[in-house]
Amino acid sequence: MRLQGKINNWDDDKGFGFVEQNGGGERAFVHIKAWKARFRRPTNGDVIIYELARENNNRLKAVNVQFSKDSRHSSKRGVSKQNSRFGHYFFIAFIGLLITSTALSKLPLIVPLYFLLMSVITFCVYAFDKSAARDGRWRTPESTLHIWSLIGGWPGALLAQNILRHKSSKASFKRVYKVTVLLNVGIIFWLHTAQGETVLHHAMALPYIAIVENTMLEFIHYLKQEISTLFVI
Numbered sequence: 001m002r003l004q005g006k007i008n009n010w011d012d013d014k015g016f017g018f019v020e021q022n023g024g025g026e027r028a029f030v031h032i033k034a035w036k037a038r039f040r041r042p043t044n045g046d047v048i049i050y051e052l053a054r055e056n057n058n059r060l061k062a063v064n065v066q067f068s069k070d071s072r073h074s075s076k077r078g079v080s081k082q083n084s085r086f087g088h089y090f091f092i093a094f095i096g097l098l099i100t101s102t103a104l105s106k107l108p109l110i111v112p113l114y115f116l117l118m119s120v121i122t123f124c125v126y127a128f129d130k131s132a133a134r135d136g137r138w139r140t141p142e143s144t145l146h147i148w149s150l151i152g153g154w155p156g157a158l159l160a161q162n163i164l165r166h167k168s169s170k171a172s173f174k175r176v177y178k179v180t181v182l183l184n185v186g187i188i189f190w191l192h193t194a195q196g197e198t199v200l201h202h203a204m205a206l207p208y209i210a211i212v213e214n215t216m217l218e219f220i221h222y223l224k225q226e227i228s229t230l231f232v233i
Contacts, residue, residue: 004068007046019048019062028052028060035065042067084162091158094185106192108204113217115152122153126160126167133166142173149180 003021007030010017015032030050032042042048047069050062098115101107125148129140145167149157157177161168167177190196 002049002051004047004049005062007042007048008044010042010044010046012041012043017042017044019050022047026060028062029055030062030065034061034063037066087158087162090181091155094155094188097188101188101192107188108200110204111188111191115155118148118152119154119156119159122148122156123160125153126157126164130160130164130166142167142176145173146176146180149177150183152184154181154184 003025005019005021005025005028007017007019008027017030018027019030020027028050030042030048034050035042046067048062048065049068050065052060053063055061098107098112102109102112122145125140125145129145131137132139145157154177157167158181160166167173191200
């Protein structure tokens with residue numbers, strides 16, 4: 001059972017002291033080697049998380065020790081990693097859906113091209129805001145970042161959050177971001193319905209759609225050339 005207590009009578013030269021359990025209970029011996037991982041030396045008054053074990057001389061000792069703050073941070077990091085993995089799987093599933101639907105002629109080519117273009121722009125917007133935050137320049141409002149995600153740039157936003165580590169830990173921002181993702185996914189599924197297919201069919205008949213699609217293809221071709229040039233260099 002994991003217990004919480006406060007260190008007292010700590011002798012830093014010898015590397016040991018005692019811990020008194022919160023709410024009362026028998027105090028236990030604690031040695032510096034009992035820490036699973038630590039980034040500083042213990043001091044009197046530190047709150048720790050630990051387990052109890054009994055030595056051969058029947059004395060209680062603390063084992064598997066962590067500072068209380070480290071334990072909380074470790075828990076948050078674990079949740080963050082789980083969310084990050086889920087985001088990666090969700091991203092891959094969404095891209096797979098777009099590619100499969102396009103290959104099966106369920107969606108026109110302009111749809112995945114649109115998401116790609118919006119994602120590139122959104123990633124750049126995040127990168128600009130990250131740079132501005134670091135240099136103390138004018139920042140991009142969070143509402144603007146959400147708008148770019150809402151209009152199709154959410155995959156680029158996800159990549160920016162993970163690669164640039166920007167806006168990846170603010171809970172209120174992440175909640176709104178998830179709403180923009182769900183709305184985008186909802187639209188894609190709606191486009192697979194009879195009503196959505198009809199609306200998409202009428203939209204594709206408009207002359208400017210072909211112009212937009214060709215422009216996107218030219219832009220993607222340009223990006224490929226630039227990226228290949230970077231790798232050659």
